[in-house]
Amino acid sequence: MSKCFVLVAIAASAMLSFSLTFASESWPQFRGPRGDGIAIEQSPPVEFGEDQNLTWKTDLPGKAWSSPVIANGVVWLTTAIERIPTEEEREALLKNTKNDAKKFKTLAIAKAIELKLLKVDFESGRLLQTIDLMTVDTPDAIHATNSYASPTPFLNDDHVYCHFGTYGTFCVTRDSGAVVWQRTLPLEHGVGPGSSPIVHDGRLLLIQDGMDRQYVTALDAATGETLWTTDRPPMEAPSGDQKKAYCTPVVATDSNGRQQLLCMGSQWMVSYNASTGEEFWRVFHGKGFSVVPRPVLLGDVVFFATGFASRELWAVRIDGVGDVSSTHVEWTAGKGVPTKSSPLLHDGLIYLVDDNGVASCFDPETGDVVWKKRLGGKFSSSPLLAGGHLYFGNHEGEVFVLTTGEDAEVIQTNQLNGQIMASPAAIENALIVRTDSALYRFE
Known part of the structure; x- marks a missing residue:
């Protein structure tokens, strides 16, 4: 990589260290203060379980893969909260959808859903409040491995922003739990909602990549009013199924001083002006679709996974203009890349785990593989770096703890009673883990 890249990367690392001094105060969004899964200042336990280093465990109602946010x-x-149909009712409900009968085995559907926001006391684990947001009759079908509440909320000032995709977007006061405003932005997700919201400069930013339409939009965080909407670039695909995506946006400032909104989607990664929705640049990454992993940044380079049908890891410079497909791609790597879990970049190395439990470490300058390690199990949750250790949680309820670096090792495997789909949080030297049935605090 160029000398310019190295200097910018050093500056970015300095900014990261400064930002992380505030990490103990809050965990406000998907993957933490900077949205990258890093909490260097924290020291959560390495060993924990149902009866080890457990401060509290709180049973949770309903089904949701959204991650906890804390402040x-x-x-x-x-x-x-799903109203579960009988098998006969399920078949009848699925027949009323647009889905091919061949896909019925991979789908789940509810007769109705109640969308709620839960408020839990950090010290005691006591459920302080259950806030009713909306009841949806005859919701769409979702993939059997998804939930109707997968997007993670965002905490900003005195409010919490909850997004359920096509089922509603809500601004709620944190003190009283009152709903300030709500919007419904209809979208055909195909397999359910997934993209989490972010708030930046008074704008609630949403990636709306459905089967029927693909666009990015900004809502006024105070009122819910639409400020701008920008359609995604044209795609070459036989159906909307290969145009949908579920990524969460990232805000970055390049070396030219441009503040960018990076929105990964099917076939294209696109950079927008967060204030206006105007496009800065785009890069064509191929036929990848249903993209889930959130990108990570180092200086003027963004690293992202390309989704199903592609499964590559790309490194692209963000200082371009227009279509940069032939000019700004630093490298691509095609093995061991996840379709669900997000990468983690720290101290000159990229860590990730693929869907089938193989963890990998890449060199961000070259894309070369530094190491691979089989952890085992199925993975959707994104990794966490805290206290000098990496935490990886799988569907089987195992949390693998690894050291960092080129000689990383698995030093502990912890077992919880449940399925881990949500990404963990680290705050006040505690580890917060959500399973399919409970919320844990370990320290």
């Missing part, structure tokens, strides 16, 4: 002594989580 001012409160843990916030969304959930969906």
Whole structure:
């Protein structure tokens, strides 16, 4: 890589260290203060379990894969209470959808869902409040491995923003739990909602990549009013199924001083002006679709996974203009790349785990593989770096703890009673883990 890249990367690392001094105060969004899964200042336990280093465990109602967000002594989580159909009712409900009968085995559907926001006391684990947001009759079908409440909320000032995709977007006051405003932005997700919201400069930013339409939009965080909407670039695909995506946006400032909104999607990674929705640049990454992993940044380079049908890891410079497909791609790597879990970049190395439990470490300058290690199990949750250790949680309820660096090792495997789909949080030297049935605090 160029000398310019190295200098910018050093500056970015300095900014990261400064930002992380505030990490103990809050965990406000998907993957933490900077949205990258890093909490260097924290020292959560390496060994923990149902009867080890457990401060509290709180049973949670409903089914949701959204991750916990934390501030001012409160843990916030969304959930969906499903009215489960009988097998006969399920078949009838699925027949009324647009789905091919061949896909019925991979789908789940509810007769109705109640969308709720949960408020949990960080010190005691006590459920302080259950806030009713909306009841949805005859919701769409979702993939059997998804939930109706997968997007993670965002904490900003005195409010918590909850997004359930096509089922509703809500601004809720953190003190009283009152709903300030709500919007419904209809979208055909195909397999359910997934993209989490972010708030930046008074704008609630949403990636809306459905089967029927693909666009990015900004809502006024105070009122919910639409400020701008920008359609995604044209795609070459036989159906909307290969145009949909579920990524969460990232805000970055390049070396030219441009503040960019990076929105990964099917076939294209696109950079927008967060204030206006105007496009800065785009890069064509191929036929990848249903993209889930959130990108990570180092200086003027963004690293992202390309989704199903592609499964590559790309490194692209963000200082370009227009279509940069032939000019700004630093490298691509095609093995061991996840379709669900997000990468983690720290101290000159990229860590990730693929869907089938193989963890990998890449060199961000070259894309070369530094190491691979089989952990085992199925993975959707994104990794966490805290206290000098990496935490990886799988569907089987195992949390693998690894050391960092080129000689990383698995030093501990912890077992919980449940399925881990949500990404963990680290705050006040505690580890917060959500499973399919409970919320844990370990320290």
